[in-house]
Every structure is written in C-alpha cells, then in structure tokens.
Amino acid sequence: MSEGSPEQISALWTPANGWPGVRVVVAGIGVSGFAAADALLERGAQVVVVDERDGPGQRERGIILETLGATILLGEGRTHVLPQVDGGPPDLVITSPGWPPSQPLLAEAARARVPIWGEVELAWRLRPANGPGGRPAPWLTLTGTNGKTTTVTMLESMLRAAGLRATSAGNVGTPLLEAVLHPDPFDVIAVELSSFQLHWSYSVQPQAAAVLNVADDHLDWHGGREAYAAAKGRIYHDAEIACVYNVADPVTEQLVREADVIEGCRAIGFTLGVPGLSMLGVVENVLCDRAFVEERATSAAELGTLEDVETAGGGTLAPHNVANALAAAALARAHGVPAYAVRDGLRGYRPEPHRIATVGILRGVTYVDDSKATNPHAAAASLAAFDSVVWVAGGLAKGARFDDLVAANAARLRGAVLIGTDRELVREALGRHAPDVPVVEVDVTETGDVPVMDVVVARAGQLARPGDTVLLAPACASMDMFTNYAERGDAFAEAVRSRLGSGGSGGSTSV
Template identity: 55%
Template structure:
C-alpha cells in the first residue's frame, strides 16, 4: 500500500457528528447522491472536488450551480480514470453504481484512502440525537415496503421520510435542519457494498434472489452485501421465515445486545413473528405475552385496494415487513392500520391501470428480473403476459414453468426473445405467443408504436375476468429509455383502448 503524507486519517475522526471542515473530499459520480454529498459537505467547510465521466449539458449546468458555491467539478472520461494528480485527497465518496474495480476507486484503496458511500458519510455526519434509521433492502419489494413504512410512521404523527434508493438522498434527510424523527431508508446492494456502519434501529431483508451478479461477482457476495444492513441493529432484524437466505443473514449478523429476530409469514404467526390470519395482519412479536397472545393490526378488507383481486401475496409480505419495522419503533396498532388503509401502490409497481370490458390491466414494468415477475404472475389466475427485454444472462425457465398454468397468452417484447420463446415452448407448447416486431426503437415515436402493438395484441387475446400483465422479467434498455418509459407507454396505450371501464 502506498503511504500518504499530510493526509487526515478520516477513519479515526470522531462520530456521530463528524466534522468535515477542511477535509479534502473527492465525490465520484455526479448523480443525485453525488450532488447531495457535494452540497452538504461544502456547506460545512469541506474542500470538494466532483468528477464524472459524462460531460453532458445537464451535468455542466448542475456544475455551474456548485462552482458558484466553491465546489470544483471536472467532467469527462479522463477525469474518472485515476485520482487527480494536482491535489491530495482525504476521502472518496462514491456513487453507488461505481464498481469496486473502477480504476479511480481501486487506486484510492491502494493508496489507503477510504472509499465510503453517501450512506456511510450520512451516518457519520448525523448528530448523536438525529433521527432513527429503519432500513430496508431486498431484491424485490424495497420501494413498496419503504413507502408503506413512511405512510405508517406519518399516520403515527411522526416526522418521517422515505429516502435512500428512493426519494431524498440519505445525507439530505439525516442532516435536514428541521430534523426528522425517523428515516425509512431503502438501500440497494450497491449502496450497502460501500457502507460499513449502518447501525439501523431495525432493518429488514425482504428476499434475496440472483441479481446484479455482474457487479458483485457472485451470488454469495451479492447476498453478503444485502446482509450488511443487519450489522449493528439495535432492536429488530426482520426476515421472511420462508426464505432460508434471509434467515441465515440474520443468524450471521453482529447486532447489539438485546436485538431480536422478527419473522414475517403469510401463515399464522408464531411467537416473535407477524403473519396473516383470516385476511388480517397479526402481531405476535411486539407485545408482552407473545407466547399466549396476539395483536390484530388490520381488519379484513383493509388491504383489498392493493390489487384487482385484493392484495397479492408479495404485497402482503411487504405490508408485514413495514408493520414489523414500525412496531419495533413503538408505533401503535391503530397507526399501522391507518397507514396501510391510506397507502396506494406507487406507479409502475403492480399498478392497476384500468378494468376494460372485464379485463384488468396491470403495469409492473418495475419487475425487471425473473424473481420480481414471478411475484406478479402469482397474483392472478388467467394472464396475458407481456414480457421480454434485456435478461442480462438471467434464466427464465423456472419462471415460465411456474407461471405456465396461469397463462392464456404471451406477448414478447425485446430485441432477443429466444430465451422466452424456448421456455414457453417447453412448458406451454400450446400457448398463443406473439412476438412484437421490434423495428426501430431509437426515438419515442417508434417506441410508442411498439408498445401500442403489444397492447393491441394482448387486447385480442384477453377474455373477461383475465389480467393483462406487463411484468417483463427483464431490463428495458434494449428498446426503451428506462423501465419508467416502458410503463408510461404501456399506460398510454391502455388509455386508448375502447370498451366499458369499471
């Protein structure tokens, strides 16, 4: 390791309430979190340099704002290939998407310069009496759960906000001048990789299935990153009892004395669990006599608005996780019920768009991997499935095998639909399958045409009582700008359909 001279040993500076005055900070990446780090640390006296490989008009415009305040911004690929040669650096704060092998980050580690996430910096800078952290991660369901939790906390009268991988950057929420009571924090595996001291009050890993393996290098390393959220937990580690991986992550976690493992299950809960009985959420974890008593958190029908046929199983698990985290913070059952009653599914996440001539149209474009799509496909009985896109090496055979009995038709998007076609041929050989000719998708007009054709093909296969489900099980980048555009174009095409709307 190269020895540095004159550098501040940032790792040894006291925290919480880390004083960044005079620190020489390099912010790697000029996205939402990078901008927030530069802004928050500059305000507190740090000497900040931002680098980003994208020399775009948007980045140049944002750079001008910070440069007026004394932050230096350098854009272009050469700026991210190595550490700057004209200045010393005490700390690198990286955007979550930067891989560990990225040359600048690798050089920083070789020179003994700490590389932190924005989340790690926020944890250290937050005051000792700052807001409690309730953390949520998982391959699927993070955003639904964290926004459910936010709604419950607010129903309890707490000043709370969903932040992290959704909404505000954590550093903005943690250092908010008015002060939050509690943060509901969504964390990706990328963010967790660069974070060492989360110390959440309570945390949940919703599920773990293979994803981002090209970034993490292996399924084991991906799971390990997810499990980081449990390190230092003070009150409750929430896990799914049916998921061996999440249970093992809890078992291996180094938590504070007295922290408890809290299970969530779609069945009747045992002691120290939350579960479902006769359509109601039941708590047998956060009450004095949990071995012989239980608390009812909802009434039958309270969650029926979360799906065209009531809340599907994966949404119920999200609700249980949100309820468990809220209860661990001391939220009363009435506030849990009020929050879940008030909650509405976010756009593009199993969103019920319309019922036309008895056919339900569901937008789950956020199902960008097979595990996410499997949850949506399990929620209905007769499905015209709109699927396809960039699989990034994922296997869809198990997904198609499980879904086949529920399918009445499949509409395939994507530049390469081979994997879907082969799996459908094996597991549903008589199923009507329509591949939408991709044509040219380099502009919005052609992407709009593509989705209109897909919706029209699905409309022709659907029957009253069935569901047309956009749950692609793949990324969107081969044909669309992003998953949100894919969902927006789907919703727009559905609005153009004729028929009686329920």
C-alpha cells in the same frame, strides 16, 4: 473482512479535526453525488467532482457546485484515474452507488488505501444530534431484491399515522443526506437501501433492519450470488432492536444468524401463515403480531386485515403485498408504533406508480402495469396475483434465466408478447416449459412509425379473452428500449388508454 482491507479502512477513518480542508473526490454528479458534494462544501471540505457524462443535467449541477467552490471534471476519461485535490491525493472518495469496485477510479483508490464511502455512509457520519431527545433521528432500514419501495413507503405511512414526523429516503428517490440534514428534523427515517448502497456502507447502526427476500439480481456487479447476499446482509450489522426476516426465504434468516448485532437485538420473522413466537403473520384474514406484545407466548395483537392491504394495493390483494405490509409493520412496531397506526397507515397508503397498477378494462380484459418487475423474482410475484394472464415480457435480462419463472406459472399463461434485446431467452424458456402457450414477438425495428407499446397492447388484446389480465411484468430491465421502467410503464398505460378511447365501448377505466 481482512485486517487493513479497504472496507476496514473505510469503517475506521474519520476526519481528525472535522471537515475543513479534507480533500474529497465525489465520483458521479447525479442526485446522490450532488447532495454529497453540496454537504461537504458546506462543511469546508475541498471537493473535486468527476463524471464520465457531460450532458445538460451534469453541467447544470456542475455550475452550482463550482459556484460553491468545487472543481468539476466532466467528460470521457475523467473517471479513469483518481484525480488530485488541491494539489495532493484525496483523503476520501464518495462514490455513487452504482459504481462497482472494479471501476478504474475506485480500484485505484482502493490500491492507494484511500477510504471509499457511499452517500449512505456519509449521511450516517453527518447526522446532526437534532432528533428526539437531542439525538440523531433513528433509522429503520430495509432491503431486498423486490418490494423495497412499496415496503418503505408503507412504513412511512404507518409512522406518520402514529403522529411521528417521518420520511422515506435512500434508494427510494430522496437522497438520504437531504433527509438527515433537513432543517426541520425528523423523528425517524425509513431508509430503503439497495445492494449497491450497502456495499459501500460500513458503520450504519439501524434501530431495526429487514431483508425482504434475496433472489438472483445484479450478480454481474457483485461477482456472484454469495457476494450479493452478503451485501444484503450488511443491513443487519449493529442493529439495535430487531432484525426482521422472511420466514418463506431461508436466506434472509441465515443472514440474521450470521449478523453481528447489538446485545438484546431480536430476530423477528414475518409470514403469510399463522405466526409463531416472535413473528408477524396472518390468522384467517387478520394481520397479527406475536413479536411486540408482552404476552406473545399466548396472545397476539391485531394490526389490520387483508382488506386493509387490498386498499393499500390499490384494489389488488397480491400475496407479496401482504408480505410487504407485514415487514413494514414489524419495523414500525420495533420503533414502538401502536397497532392502530399500522392499520391506519395501510388504509391511508397509496401505492407507487408501475407496481401492479390497473390501467383499464376493455371488453372484459384488465390491463395491469407492473413495469417495476425488472427481474424474474418480481415477475413471479406479479404473475401469482392473477389466474389467467397474457404476459408482456422481455428487455435486458442482466444475466437472469427464466426457466423456473415460466415452469411455475405455465398454467396461468393465456399467451405472451415478448419485446426487447433478450426476448429470445424468455421465448426459449416458454418453448421448454409452456410449449402450448401462443407467443408473439414485437421487434421495435418492424413497428415503423407506430409506437412499440401500441403494437404490444394490440397483439396482447388479440390473445386475451374476457376475464383475462394483460400484465406488463417484463422480468427484465428496460434500458434497451426505454430510459427506465417508469417510461416503459407510461408507454404501456398510454397505449392502453388510447385503445380505451378509440374502441372502449363496454369497457371501463380504473386509473
């Protein structure tokens, strides 16, 4: 960070006399933007909210904020320039996490040396001292290319099993400001952070932090692999007790080595193998902790079993879910959670939708929805959980390539059904590395009045044999054909259930 850079200005700036009269531009009127504007207005700031969108949702939020005293600017061109606030330049810009630094309004703010914060930075600055012992509730933070939501909700379950008032927030869906400013304060907050959110965060000091993995994703937004990894690595900055890394992913360990942390903070690894000193891992079928026990040089604490992880995975024991459970356990143990609560948290955990969810079984073929696998790294973890797969893939590639994914999983592919704008990229990788695998392409323009997923599921069923898994793990984003990955997964599940209802003799469902 160069002296006088926008990042340094953002890290150092704070209102001199509190928030009354501070002029703030809130960029984006989505869930996080609305929460930020609402919190700032309540504290007396002068707020202008801008958004390029002007739909019913934006207008509804705008009316509420206007009633509270904000100025709302919606529609085309509103985010092309930095607006004035109360007749003068803004003191601060709060940006929605998905806005890149090159966005015109943000670029203008940076040139004018106006501090730019994300909602996460604002939430950290607004933390009230109403947590345990009259201090703000500590944050346990985590990031990664894949597995974030599963891990942060597992962590929340472990914290609650220990009797703590805890919640998960951030990129998981609940705005962090809502959690921080909740009238009934939390003992601890499990915080999921995306690379976008981390890019706009500067002064967060987590009690413990974890990077689950780093694989190519959002490289167009960050400008390259190194910048993307560096954004992930920000999560370790000023960590107090533990920096948790993935032993199987050397990038995460290197990010720990490069981090500036509070003195006494420890590096804690998690591994699917036997744990070394200061690690969590697996011995036979037992999850073990050799990091947060006094005699860790010679002994370990039992945290649960693989059967507990299988329960947490909705009946699926996927290797990446074991890794997620260990990472969550490391953060929970850093907070002082006892071993029994890790076990009970796993047993009581229920997975989020569209994450290796078994939709049903028809004529011996299992249909699984992992629509959340929106990049090759996530799809690889999903494919590794099954032996014989008819793979449903494709969508928006976001600059990703699929050669390594296909080459590593060619032996387990029974067939592939491809959809979406960039399906050709997947088909070409299959041609190079799995030329004998039958491939069916489904073009939405050719399905007529029949829902595209009905056609996909029918074609996949024709390729599958008893004992196979038809797996929706697209390795691509969904926005070319669906609103989001959830709508894509719902469409797949509905198509499967339709077939179960019309031709499911001899099949069973597990929903």
